Amino acid sequence: MPSFGSSIRSILRVSALLGVCVIAAVQTSYAPVCNSGPQATYRFVGQCTDCSGTGVGLLTLQNYTLGTALTGCNFVSFTYTSNLTSFTITQANSVSLSGTGLPASLPAAAQVIVIGPDPKNFGSGTDGSWYVGLAPADYGTGGTWGYPPTAVPTLSTAAFGALGLLLAGAGVLLMRSRHTARA
Numbered sequence: 001m002p003s004f005g006s007s008i009r010s011i012l013r014v015s016a017l018l019g020v021c022v023i024a025a026v027q028t029s030y031a032p033v034c035n036s037g038p039q040a041t042y043r044f045v046g047q048c049t050d051c052s053g054t055g056v057g058l059l060t061l062q063n064y065t066l067g068t069a070l071t072g073c074n075f076v077s078f079t080y081t082s083n084l085t086s087f088t089i090t091q092a093n094s095v096s097l098s099g100t101g102l103p104a105s106l107p108a109a110a111q112v113i114v115i116g117p118d119p120k121n122f123g124s125g126t127d128g129s130w131y132v133g134l135a136p137a138d139y140g141t142g143g144t145w146g147y148p149p150t151a152v153p154t155l156s157t158a159a160f161g162a163l164g165l166l167l168a169g170a171g172v173l174l175m176r177s178r179h180t181a182r183a
Helices: 004-029 157-182
Strands: 039-048 054-062 075-081 086-090 096-101 111-115 121-124 130-132 138-146
Touching: 054 138
Parallel strands: none
Antiparallel strands: 039 054, 039 138, 054 075, 075 086, 096 111, 111 121, 121 130, 130 138
């Protein structure tokens, strides 16, 4: 038969365990739930002030509706390239994505902020200004967001050759059918 003191300890242990469970449940209830979903890629192009040419970024988002604010749950990846620097940030990195979002009508300037592991940071403003890095490593004006250009299918040399042979064969058959029709 257990003594009175050991049952009080058991009650305290169970109470402490329940308290920890309640605290953990409350903390996780405030964490955002990120579900995967449809993905879309958006292209940023801005005129460099410190680099030559343009800075180009590709932002891939999931479960995002144009015209709404950006959240970390929308982030899939971001790639930036210019003649001075280039980098890629993925979900595996510690990432923060924020901003008023991409407008419903593109192309347009937009407030988008991607903060990855230093110095992999990017920001663009509604006035078209933009920066990359902490120093910043790159910056410029005239930045706009839009859709990436669609890929134009190209034919290889072998495909062109096969197409030529196919057309030549069709021509020969057409000539034969006309020649036999006259005879």
